[in-house]
Amino acid sequence: xxxxxxGNDLMERPVIFDLPSALRSQAVVRLSLASxxxxxxxxxxxxxxxxxxxxxxxxxxxxxxxxxxxxVARLPRQRVRPxxxxxxATLDPLVLTGWAVVMGRAAVLIAPLYVxxxxxxxxxxxxxxxxVLSQGVSLLALVALPFIAAFWxxxxxxxxxxxxxxxxxxxxxxxxxxxxxxxxxxxxxxxxAKSDLLARTSHELRTPLGGISNAAELLLQENEPERRKTxxxxxxxxxxxxxxxxxxxxxxxxxxxxxVEMAATPMSLRQQLDVVRASVESNASARGVAFLSVIDxxxxxxxxxxxxxxxxxxxxxxxxxxKFTEFGSITLNVTLLQEQPDSYxxxxxxxxxxxxxxxxxxxxxxxxxxxxxGARRPQGAGGVGLGLAISKQAVELMGGSLRVHSEIGMxxxxxxxxxxxxxxxxxxxxxxxxxxxxxxxxxxxxxxxVVDDNETNRYLLQELLRREGHHVTTAASGEQALEILGxxxxxxxxxxxxxxxGMDGSMLLQTYRFGTRKPAPAYFLTADATLVTTSKLxxxxxxxxxxxxxxxxxxxxxxxAACGGGAQAARAAGDEEAVRAAAAASSAASPVQLRPVPxxxxxxxxxxxxxxxxxxxLFVKELLERAVADIEASTLRILDALGESDLKTARDAGHAxxxxxxxxxxxxxxxxxxxxxxxxxxxxxxNRARIAAELRDTSARTREALQGxxxxxxxxxxxx
Ligand code: ADP
Numbered sequence: 001x002x003x004x005x006x007g008n009d010l011m012e013r014p015v016i017f018d019l020p021s022a023l024r025s026q027a028v029v030r031l032s033l034a035s036x037x038x039x040x041x042x043x044x045x046x047x048x049x050x051x052x053x054x055x056x057x058x059x060x061x062x063x064x065x066x067x068x069x070x071x072v073a074r075l076p077r078q079r080v081r082p083x084x085x086x087x088x089a090t091l092d093p094l095v096l097t098g099w100a101v102v103m104g105r106a107a108v109l110i111a112p113l114y115v116x117x118x119x120x121x122x123x124x125x126x127x128x129x130x131x132v133l134s135q136g137v138s139l140l141a142l143v144a145l146p147f148i149a150a151f152w153x154x155x156x157x158x159x160x161x162x163x164x165x166x167x168x169x170x171x172x173x174x175x176x177x178x179x180x181x182x183x184x185x186x187x188x189x190x191x192x193a194k195s196d197l198l199a200r201t202s203h204e205l206r207t208p209l210g211g212i213s214n215a216a217e218l219l220l221q222e223n224e225p226e227r228r229k230t231x232x233x234x235x236x237x238x239x240x241x242x243x244x245x246x247x248x249x250x251x252x253x254x255x256x257x258x259x260v261e262m263a264a265t266p267m268s269l270r271q272q273l274d275v276v277r278a279s280v281e282s283n284a285s286a287r288g289v290a291f292l293s294v295i296d297x298x299x300x301x302x303x304x305x306x307x308x309x310x311x312x313x314x315x316x317x318x319x320x321x322x323k324f325t326e327f328g329s330i331t332l333n334v335t336l337l338q339e340q341p342d343s344y345x346x347x348x349x350x351x352x353x354x355x356x357x358x359x360x361x362x363x364x365x366x367x368x369x370x371x372x373x374g375a376r377r378p379q380g381a382g383g384v385g386l387g388l389a390i391s392k393q394a395v396e397l398m399g400g401s402l403r404v405h406s407e408i409g410m411x412x413x414x415x416x417x418x419x420x421x422x423x424x425x426x427x428x429x430x431x432x433x434x435x436x437x438x439x440x441x442x443x444x445x446x447x448x449x450v451v452d453d454n455e456t457n458r459y460l461l462q463e464l465l466r467r468e469g470h471h472v473t474t475a476a477s478g479e480q481a482l483e484i485l486g487x488x489x490x491x492x493x494x495x496x497x498x499x500x501x502g503m504d505g506s507m508l509l510q511t512y513r514f515g516t517r518k519p520a521p522a523y524f525l526t527a528d529a530t531l532v533t534t535s536k537l538x539x540x541x542x543x544x545x546x547x548x549x550x551x552x553x554x555x556x557x558x559x560x561a562a563c564g565g566g567a568q569a570a571r572a573a574g575d576e577e578a579v580r581a582a583a584a585a586s587s588a589a590s591p592v593q594l595r596p597v598p599x600x601x602x603x604x605x606x607x608x609x610x611x612x613x614x615x616x617x618l619f620v621k622e623l624l625e626r627a628v629a630d631i632e633a634s635t636l637r638i639l640d641a642l643g644e645s646d647l648k649t650a651r652d653a654g655h656a657x658x659x660x661x662x663x664x665x666x667x668x669x670x671x672x673x674x675x676x677x678x679x680x681x682x683x684x685x686x687n688r689a690r691i692a693a694e695l696r697d698t699s700a701r702t703r704e705a706l707q708g709x710x711x712x713x714x715x716x717x718x719x720x
Contacts, residue, residue, distance in 0.1 A: 022126075026069075026120060027074075027088075030088075031063075031069075042055065042059070062099075085127065085130050089133045093134055111158070115170065135171075208238040209242060211234070212239055212242070219231040251386075252390055261397075262397050265306070265307065267303060269302075275311045275315075279315050287325070287326070289330060291318070299334065299346065304422070310348075310398070317391060318330060320387060320414075325353055325355070328352070329353055350413065351412075388402075447471045448559075449491045450465070450472055451477075451496045456660045467613055468555075478500050478505070481496075492562070492563045494509075495525055496522055498525065505524050522541075525547075525550060544561075602666055607620070621713060627664045628710075630657075634660065635657065638650050642692050647681055658673035658677065668698055
């Protein structure tokens with residue numbers, strides 16, 4: 001029972017801070033006090049020897065004032081105005097002062113009433129200004145008292161104690177009132193936020209749920225297998241969104257209640273990046289956006305931290321980047337900022353080339369349930385505006401702080417720095433996918449034709465395949481390839497670069513297949529891992545697409561798929577469909593992977609791999625020298641073309657530059673080349689000078705780094 005009553009009490013609006021009720025109860029107190037005091041003084045005046053007339057006049061004024069104010073306070077609520085409060089806050093201390101003058105030595109009893117009255121204004125009305133007004137008038141009156149009444153002149157110590165109380169007590173109450181107001185505002189905000197949460201939650205969850213039940217209903221009525229498949233996958237996608245939204249809501253509530261504790265267990269940063277890539281990459285390529293993850297090669301150790309929350313935050317940030325980027329690329333960088341014997345300071349950043357976020361909104365987006373209007377999100381992208389709020393709180397719990405830098409139309413970068421203890425974990429050779437590959441020479445020898453207009457790429461692929469024991473022929477252009485194919489030489493497999501300059505790979509393949517009875521199977525090589533391109537290439541009759549940089553594992557799988565038992569038997573029978581089916585499984589399974597690369601000018605992991613590929617000692621030296629020359633030539637072409645505003649030539653040269661850079665691990669320069677290829681004309685033209693200067697500088701530094709590597713490897717070779 002008691003509980004029930006207190007519940008009801010809580011639901012009633014408190015009378016405190018309600019002006020009409022406050023004025024009314026003050027009026028009642030005023031009138032009662034006035035009547036009691038006047039009666040008492042009238043009886044005792046002759047004992048104290050006071051002037052009866054003065055007491056009578058003041059008593060009559062006080063009673064009249066109190067009665068009038070009671071009438072005012074009884075006005076209907078809507079007619080009660082704040083000025084009435086200010087008026088009584090001024091008059092009350094003045095009436096008190098009247099008494100303090102006429103009461104002789106008994107006036108000392110009046111002093112506490114000043115404080116009582118001032119605090120009453122503050123606490124009853126909740127209006128601090130009214131209290132300050134009453135306090136100010138009281139103070140002025142008190143200051144005047146010694147000049148008016150002999151008693152106060154003669155008792156300056158009592159007077160001083162009154163002045164101190166009227167200054168100090170309401171002053172202190174004022175401070176407490178501010179805090180009370182703040183607590184009230186916070187409670188109101190919380191309660192509004194909770195209702196908001198409820199409203200939004202039901203709306204946001206109902207949307208996918210509605211979709212799911214519609215699709216399920218249609219599924220029941222549908223007989224055609226293809227349609228059923230589409231509907232079932234709609235149900236799956238929508239339930240995925242629903243699940244993600246529910247997880248967001250639960251995480252947000254756990255975080256805001258302070259119920260989350262970060263684990264501290266050893267983890268591999270590379271593995272976390274793989275997790276992030278696995279969950280973001282397919283969405284990115286479906287939108288035609290490149291996704292790169294770049295890890296500083298100096299970060300070789302395992303670290304201690306909370307793997308779940310770290311990947312959760314990175315997936316959130318990368319997921320947003322994909323949602324709000326229509327063209328270009330997304331780069332997840334993990335950079336070492338500072339190395340200490342027992343810890344790393346690491347910067348995690350996610351950079352996109354998307355729509356960007358207006359400056360004035362950049363604070364707000366970290367608040368729960370904020371979704372900016374105008375940020376065009378793909379249909380059904382999901383999200384209830386909690387991703388950044390969750391990420392921000394999680395990063396803070398990990399000891400960092402989530403920040404953003406963004407410009408409208410230029411993309412956004414979200415980043416945070418974490419100090420992570422280094423963990424000592426024995427190196428597991430299974431961490432390196434290449435190291436578990438069986439030794440070369442175990443596959444049968446195949447006759448392969450490699451067509452690539454980029455000399456560095458061609459050379460690299462040739463070396464890689466020769467090392468595997470295959471017989472490799474190379475061609476530098478589509479025309480040259482057709483010539484070789486026209487010589488009636490037999491090939492088991494063609495590896496065709498898609499972007500061949502003049503005649504592109506798909507045109508080459510179609511020309512070759514037209515008029516050839518049993519054409520050799522072909523794979524395209526491309527750095528452009530977008531779905532659009534991929535499906536376009538598959539339509540040309542190729543077996544599949546290998547994404548550059550091609551890794552040995554994928555190459556082996558592709559060769560096995562195209563030339564292995566099943567495919568060969570089918571080809572012998574002239575059944576092209578069966579060949580494709582035999583190869584399809586492995587080409588579909590072949591991962592579209594972009595390796596983690598560093599932010600330094602050259603990724604040493606790529607160079608190390610190149611060193612492993614080369615059978616001859618001079619291989620890496622020759623390859624890198626060629627690359628340096630290629631880079632220099634392409635850079636000059638771009639700079640000239642930019643100078644003449646010839647954007648087509650600049651982009652073509654950018655394409656060539658990107659190819660060389662990718663194969664030699666020159667990732668920074670590669671990103672610039674990619675940027676050049678994908679940036680809008682107007683922006684390129686406006687920023688020509690800056691872009692040219694950056695390119696010149698990065699190109700020079702990259703060449704310097706590559707030359708340094710050549711010199712170093714020569715020194716090592718000489719040392720042996
Ligand atoms: P949600 O993704 O569910 O909308 P978030 O809290 O993750 O919620 O993001 C809040 C808002 O911030 C988004 O709705 C969007 O307007 C903006 N935003 C977040 N990330 C980006 C980004 N990379 N580019 C542009 N806008 C972004």
